[in-house]
Amino acid sequence: MLHFNKLMIVVSLIMTLLPHSFAHAQDKQPFDLGASYEMGYQPTPLKGGDGSSAKQRLTFNILADTAALVGLENGSVFFQYQNHNGEHGVNNVGDIQQFDGLDDPEYNRIHMFWYQHILLDGDLRVKVGKVEPKSEFFAPENARNHLGFSTERSPTIIAQGPPSMSINAFYSPTDNLTLAVGVYDASWNQGADQNNFKLRNFFDAEDYAYFLEGRYTWTQGLNNLPGGIKVGAWQLDGTVIEFDGNQKENTSGLYFVYDQDISDNGVGVYAQFGLADKKVSNLSRHVGLGMQWKGPIASRMDDVFGAGISTVKFSSSQGSPFLKDSETAFEVFYKAPLKNWFIVQADLQYITNPGGQTHDNVLVSTFRATLAF
DSSP, X not given: OOOOHHHHHHHHXXXXXXXXXXXXXXXXXXXXXEEEEEEEEEOSOSBSOXXXXXXXXXXXXXXXXXXXXXXXXXXXXXXXXXXXXXXXXXXXXXXXXXXXXXXXXXXEEEEXXXXXXXXXXXXXEEEEEEEOGGGTSSOOGGGTTOOSGGGTSOXXXXXXXXSEEEEEEEEOSSSSEEEEEEEEEOGGGGTOOOSSSOOOOGGGOSSEEEEEEEEXXXXXXXXXXXXXXXXXXXXXXXXEEOTTSOEEEEEEEEEEEEEEEOOTTSEEEEEEXXXXXXXXXXXXXXXXXXXXXEOSBTTBTTOEEXXXXXXXXXXXXXXXXXXXXXXXXXXXXXXXXXXXXEXXXXXXXXXXXXXGSSOOOEEEEEEEXXXXX
């Protein structure tokens, strides 16, 4: 039986802050349904590595507008189911940065299930429930079409685990500035399985992960085009083991993200930087740079071309297993919607010192097809 009493108390407290106006909104649709089926294939690497892999991910989601459903303005409920299976391609390449974000261990789970409410005339957004941290924190906007997982978030952020129960708040005192905080159940740090259909009691978590982020955006940056920065800190509050065998009660790190559009024809760039404790983390530093170009062909404005470099420094702490100093992934891709509901993408990466061991450099291609509804 699921115990949500304390979480419901938090929700009730939030509700007391709401204006008592439950207007009917017949012009709004109560539900927004979506689904996708992603199929990925990694052939035998063109250089280095060994073997091929195939994987798939089915996603189904429902977004409910509480104004249309029950007359409660400024609220929404989101449910997302995911099923993922297939071979683990990292075994063929040996990299630590995960060359394909679809290359996860198998799972069948409630991916996200949350309630969100907008307060203070839109200045405050509160979200409670099961949330994937990178959907709210530290992800570069201009890197969202890359396949390499290190472009979705710095791999030094070891406080990020699977989607988990959380409390998040986002306050925008001005149009340009947002202060964000998130507290997540990090029981995965103690071996708890969160890739399932259970919604854990947030207040009974063994460990917690904390995220604090400041965001500043501008509308007239380089070439008078929009951009923004994110500066954040994270902490994993729970027992962690240093490479020398000693235990610590927590570990923490910092990150920085920069996004900037640089031309009117859809070109944007990003940069990211991350730091972690080398006594605990496999990766003590991360630097990523890249770009994407939406509409590189005049007759195909929905296509995306992109390229990026992501490099990580392996821990040099006593007891760490690494023989190399760093791993670097060079990525180039092309993404093309052939129909509104059918998207294909080809990705090529050259990875130096994969895994920091004795593996040869790897040249690996990845192909993905997505059915979107």
